[in-house]
Amino acid sequence: MILRRELMNEQKDRFATITTANGYNFTVKTVAEYQNTPLEDAKLPAILIFDFDDTKRPDDPNSGANTWDLNMTVDFVLNEAAQTSENADKAIEDFIRAVRVDPRWGQRARRTEEVSYSKRLDPSGARVAGVQIKYKIVTSRKPFTN
Numbered sequence: 001m002i003l004r005r006e007l008m009n010e011q012k013d014r015f016a017t018i019t020t021a022n023g024y025n026f027t028v029k030t031v032a033e034y035q036n037t038p039l040e041d042a043k044l045p046a047i048l049i050f051d052f053d054d055t056k057r058p059d060d061p062n063s064g065a066n067t068w069d070l071n072m073t074v075d076f077v078l079n080e081a082a083q084t085s086e087n088a089d090k091a092i093e094d095f096i097r098a099v100r101v102d103p104r105w106g107q108r109a110r111r112t113e114e115v116s117y118s119k120r121l122d123p124s125g126a127r128v129a130g131v132q133i134k135y136k137i138v139t140s141r142k143p144f145t146n
Contacts, residue, residue: 003108007070007137008033008051010105015047015074018094025090026082044079045091045130065140067110074133075120083127088119091131099135110138 012031019027030039030046039046050073057067076091096114103112115134122129 003139003141004051004054004070006108007105007139008049010108011049011072014098014101014105015049015095018047018098024094024097025087026078026094039077041080044077045082046075046077047095048075048077050074063140065142068139068141069113070109070137070139071115072135072137074135075130076133077130078128080127083122083129085119085128088128088131092117092133095131095133105137108139110140112137 012033015028015031018024021027026045028045028047030043031049032046033049033051035046035048052071052073054068054070057069059066074095076095078087078091099112104110105112113136115136117134118132119128120130120132121127
């Protein structure tokens with residue numbers, strides 16, 4: 001299995017542990033990747049994961065490995081009754097706490113770097129529907145050739 005798939009699976013498993021029973025603010029009911037169709041309220045809150053690109057950092061001439069950034073976007077979608085700015089902040093808190101459990105994702109990565117957090121409005125613009133979180137998972141890989 002390629003590293004990118006392993007990291008995606010690790011994230012899906014980790015975010016599925018976001019439950020009030022585990023001390024989080026929310027119980028996530030759905031964790032999916034590349035979900036672009038609307039979800040029913042019964043399947044919310046949900047975490048939707050996207051790994052749009054994997055980019056190589058400039059080479060370090062003293063290193064035998066390349067450093068890569070797996071650029072991640074997570075949409076943490078709240079159920080309708082919880083769509084407030086305060087709950088969006090709690091969703092960010094839950095996400096950060098889940099990543100901090102192991103920011104190296106089972107020793108598959110060097111680290112996880114935060115990029116941005118933004119609150120997202122529902123289509124009518126009347127409520128905060130959730131948050132969009134962008135982050136990088138930094139990994140090392142050997143080049144194709146030596």
